[in-house]
Amino acid sequence: MLITIIFCTIAVCSALSLAAELRRDLMMMQQNSYRIERYRRWLRSSADTTSWPRLAGMAVALASLAAFASDRVGMTLIGAFAIGNIWYLSTRRYKKPLVMTPRARRIYSVSAIISIAITAVAAVAADGHSWLLPAFAASVALQILYCASHIVIMAAVWLLQPLENRINRGYRDDAARILASCRGLKVVGITGSYGKTSTKHYLKRILDEHFATCMTPGSYNTTMGVVRTIREYLKPYDEVFIVEMGAKQPGDIKEICDLVHPEYGILTAVGEQHLESFGSIENVQRTKFELIDSLPAGGYAAVNNDFPYAADREVTNTHCDRYAVSNTAGAQWTATDIAYSPQGTTFTVNGPDGLSMQLQTRLVGECNISNLLAAIAMAVRLGVPQEKIRFAVADIRQVEHRLSLRRTPGGITIIDDAFNSNPTGSGMALDVLSGMTGGNRIVVTPGMIELGERQEKLNYEFGRKIAACADIAIIVGRYNREAIRSGASDGGMTDDRIIITDTFAQAQSMLSGIMKSGDTVLYENDLPDTFK
Template sequence: IVVSTGIVGWKYGKGFEYAAVASLCVFCFSHLFSMSANWLLKPVEKHINNGYYEDAERILRSMPDLKIIGVTGSYGKTSTKHYLNRILSEHFDVMMTPGSYNTTMGVIRTVREYLKPYNEVFIVEMGAKQIGDIKEICDLVHPSVGIVTAVGEQHLESFKSIENVQRTKFELIDSLPSDGGLAVINDDFPYVANRPVSNVECVRYAVSNPGNAGYVATDITYTPAGTQFTVRTPQGASLEFSTRLVGECNVSNLLAAVIVAMRLGVPEDKIRYAVGQIEQVEHRLNMKRTPGGVTIIDDAFNSNPTGSSMALDVLAMMTQGRRIVVTPGMIELGDRQEELNRNFGQKIAASADIAIVVGEYNREAIVDGINESKEKDASSATEVHTVPTFLDSQSLLGSILRPGDTVLYENDLPDTFK
């Protein structure tokens, strides 16, 4: 570059040489310019965001009768939000945070752009990547009802420990008002069940760990058409429901929504009707049939140890044809990445006839888990295929699928995931 600059200067004069050197400096130090610009603009951005925050506060203050429900959890919060919105809409005018608007700025945008003066209920999904994130949202919206769907091994790379996950998710419960506040929490997770709640009324629910739960889902039956289940209440009543959804996780999420609806006075017949009409949330145990007679279970959104296990339980119950799982494994699990993916492989061996492992990132751990199960159980005969990309997995499926087969897509499957 120096030589070429010298040649340019010799041929075209000093002015051109200076311009070339200046351009070279701009190129070499562009990252410093960007960092400086970001640093200089931070106060401006903060001032603008504060204005948005104050405007959202003003709107919420103008609606004192608005019932605000917070929903958080390591997983299940988005589905629970959708299910609760559908059920409450039978009786109230409801607004929920759209999509994944589960940060403070996402909630602010929802309040400023979507919330209407006539809305009666506002359902706020609350996500977090670090301690304090949920408290920040609560300080803005002041929920009176809080749902904690799960505390599990999700985002351990940022939280570092499950105790920090628990502390953060329960920021929602700790923010509820002592007068009229209601906590609805899922005892199926140890780090929910072992967390005492004394600041507000607390209702516990469960599917698999009913010990201290007031509401329990029982008699769960899956079919390709959906699920039937019964809700047992603290008063001893048994309420039967049918839904198009499948999977224990979806039953659990529905249970939380049913409890809140009952506590808000939605009639039982309206709850039952809404549960039967709820559409499956895309990429979260979404089930459909192809014209060729193949059942597709789409669980491709952010797999986690609990959710993947439940998805495999659903796959195991599909016995009309072969059971096939397509997965790259689980991510964002910190130091337990290899261990949990090996456990995932062992569960695959107990639930699937064919496993297609996509990419290299978790391949060894998953395949080792499958093989370990085969060594322990001679009846386990899961056929394993490894492919480099999702496109390759689709080509393989095209050559082996038969009518009656069921395919489970577990976790995100972009070609860029190595």
């Protein structure tokens, strides 16, 4: 009787282990927009199918099936793994955790049904006269399903696709109806390889001084995210709708534009990000300009001239102003006299027709000033008075994890750029760090991801810049370790100034032992450490 209870308990633990793993797989499927091809690219790039938990699970499954292993030995191995995996997954923290939307619930439910069906078949097929053999067979089946959980999730997404297409069409039609009813609504699209979320927040804060404004919240920058925003957040009295437009493949932005029909657009950057899915910088350029190309003749575009692939692209379909902080030749909007301090930044905005505004902001970093410049250009175009712009810019709060600046009670300055993972933004963050000369300048980073075949080279160059801008480097994780360490070393940083850690928790522990009052710490991207 006791052994039966133990076997059944282990089977339940195996089921819970699989449920937790399917939930994690669903999280990554959600972050890849429920697109199987994107999810498969993530699997290849992340090597998740051969991670150490997955390999350990495979070893347990094979050992349990081996002829020399008794059912009790097999169940012991499976039980130990299941309990360990449940503890491991329950203690992990994610930058973008799973949002259990109705679609996510449907996928999770179908995944559960698939798993239950396979497990039931295994248990019924077990030819025994007690509960022991069926419980063992079910546990082994659950262990094998754990090893193949990616396939289970993809199968659930594929089976549900016709239903999801029908549901999404209904949602899109409803969103289009709502937009058509909003007479006089001004739609502003914002896209770019990076900087779009910050620009969106800055623009909304400025426009709030003069208009009733709605924006896509959080990272609602896909077509269905925009649809949800329209259906749940857009009000009949709103005068401006700011739409952040993200993309991981050509056509993504055009799809959003075909829904919202923007009259105004901001292009913040064209750079090396998501190269694994785009394939080339030229594809990135074409996709980002889908927003600008969709604007009507009487519309308005603000394009960042600091990026060559944005500056070199001609715009003829609508009125286009260029803005720039560095490459100011030919730009109608520029920022000059930029001065940074731990309290923020002062700068001068120069615009068309002799416009000049001296502004102060709590934000730091050239990328933030560039994003502010785009927001100011758009606000002026929409008719916001200069005094309201000046007040809003001074009041703008830093967007969390995007080059945000704070000071601890112990006198340490923290630059939080944890949501940044691109070469340009990372370089700008290091430039800000280099200007903090009150004490040691420390950077904590796992490097940059989703850069395709250029990932190693760009992280090497990132390491060289770290050597030029920082006094101490703490490199987190194994993903980009050698490239960053090699770059920092070649850049002149000595080995005793390069600290290697496997996890962010270890980095924090090392950091607490070396920080002192007057130091500045830059947290630059935490994505690889979070997801690997």
